[in-house]
Amino acid sequence: MLLLYNLAIQLYGLIVNIFSLFNNKAKFFVQGRKNIFENIQKKIDPTKSNIWFHFASLGEFEQGRPLLEKIRNQYPEKRIVITFFSPSGYEIRKDYALADGVFYLPLDTASNAKKLIAAINPEIAVFTKYEYWYHYFETLHKSGIPLYIISGIFRPDQIFFKWYGSFNRKILSFVNYFFVQNEESKQLLSQINIKNVSISGDTRFDRVAENAKSPKEFELISKFCNNKSTLIAGSTWPADERLLALLINKRPDWKFIIAPHEIDKAHIDEIVRLVPTAIRYSELSAQSSETQVLIIDNIGILSSVYQYGEIAYIGGGFGVGIHNTLEAAAFGMPVIFGPKYDKFQEAKDLISIGAASSISTAEELLSAFEKFTENKTAGETAKNYVNTKTGSTDQIIKHIAQNF
Structure with a gap:
């Protein structure tokens, strides 16, 4: 199954490269990842540990933003690195002032995962809501770096809970702790023997409530x-x-x-x-x-x-x-x-x-x-x-x- 996963990642990269010839989003996706590790090395000192936040896109950034900003306020000495998968997140937040570096997430290959984690040296990693990448999660797990999912939400129709979803369940097994939005998510994870879960709700509520108090x-x-x-x-x-x-x-x-x-x-x-x-x-x-x-x-x-x-x-x-x-x-x-x-x-x-x-x-x-x-x-x-x-x-x- 891992072989098929790796082939799918490579195929995805090939398709995006083709689309980048005539699609602006795909163009940003490809160009933003050129020389990515050189760019990280210019901004991030790998001898210092960082807190790594990954967001799929802008919506997930806003969802995880309350936690990021509270960490920055309570622990100002901590360094924060952000990665995005989608251009709609990166292109808008690439100059986000509270981060020490904002980058695209390289495609999930074994070599990319090892290089990225070595380059940013995370003391913890926080992924918001979803995006489950095998090689990144496995590398964090083998490196002993705690990985958290916040505002997670699960549904019965997801592949994790199908009889043929053993590979995807293995990806979840690399997560140290899940903070989920509701009881259903907790029960579904329990059914596949994942107990390191608590119901914390959705951090978006904190974000939108704060925004409504002092909007621009x-x-x-x-x-x-x-x-x-x-x-x-x-x-x-x-x-x-x-x-x-x-x-x-x-x-x-x-x-x-x-x-x-x-x-x-x-x-x-x-x-x-x-x-x-x-x-x-x-x-x-x-x-x-x-x-x-x-x-x-x-x-x-x-x-x-x-x-x-x-x-x-x-x-x-x-x-x-x-x-x-x-x-x-x-x-x-x-x-x-x-x-x-x-x-x-x-x-x-x-x-x-x-x-x-x-x-x-x-x-x-x-x-x-x-x-x-x-x-x-x-x-x-x-x-x-x-x-x-x-x-x-x-x-x-x-x-x-x-x-x-």
Whole structure:
């Protein structure tokens, strides 16, 4: 099985290299890993130990960020190294001030794992939510370096729990401790004889609650909203935007802010075709208050933009799954999203308490929108839900600090 895994990693690398000839994400993926070990050697002293945080992408970074920042605050002498798998994480956070180095994660080969771990010399390694790499985990295990999974979440349909998943179960066996989000995850791990587990919840709650207390302010966006009721649509995809365009036409009395997940020119142009009167954030001025729709055509401000809305629509529910609902909920906003939310416990919870709705059609979107315009308590219910789920970071740091 290991042979097949190694072949799959090599094949993946080959495919990404081919795609890099015409795909920007793949191009960043490949170029960012060129001379990676030389770049690490220039920035990181291998004679000094580091705390290694790995994140798949930007979402996982925000999820693990509360723990990283608490370690930095409580143990300022500790050195922190961050790796990302995806360009969408690295390219935005490559200059993150609290890290001593931020790099792409080289592909998971035996030689890369040994070279990387020797280069950054981690005293502990922290992986957030998922990404289970055989060679990196095995090398950490053989080196006696504690490996933690934080905000982990498991489902019965995952390969770890199938009769043919012995290889994947072996990867999990290299982890020293799992901090999982719910009881189901703990029970599933117990079924495969993994007992080094505790339920700590999701560190995202700590992050979004903290962000909602002191968000960055945007004067031009505030003037755009002009004290009118506003729907914020975050991390949207074309399927989401087509439905939103219909809602926009039906509710000219509301303002709408659309922050698409992808901000390439072709996508932004497509949104403008759907909503010809929309203005781009890059073109926003103090005189734009009469415009109904604003398109956020940059990355990194959405988590604070939510402060200007009354209702949130979260994209991704017509694709592989919805994006972050908690950022909006933390600001006291009821949330609406598409049908694919089953992998997200917080989405299920928000629906069960009346603070969220899942929709599949334009008619259902309008119905959910009208429900939340009438229900003035749903937003407060969402905010209270977030605030009662905080505290995961403190629980985790208390455990892992025993290794410092």
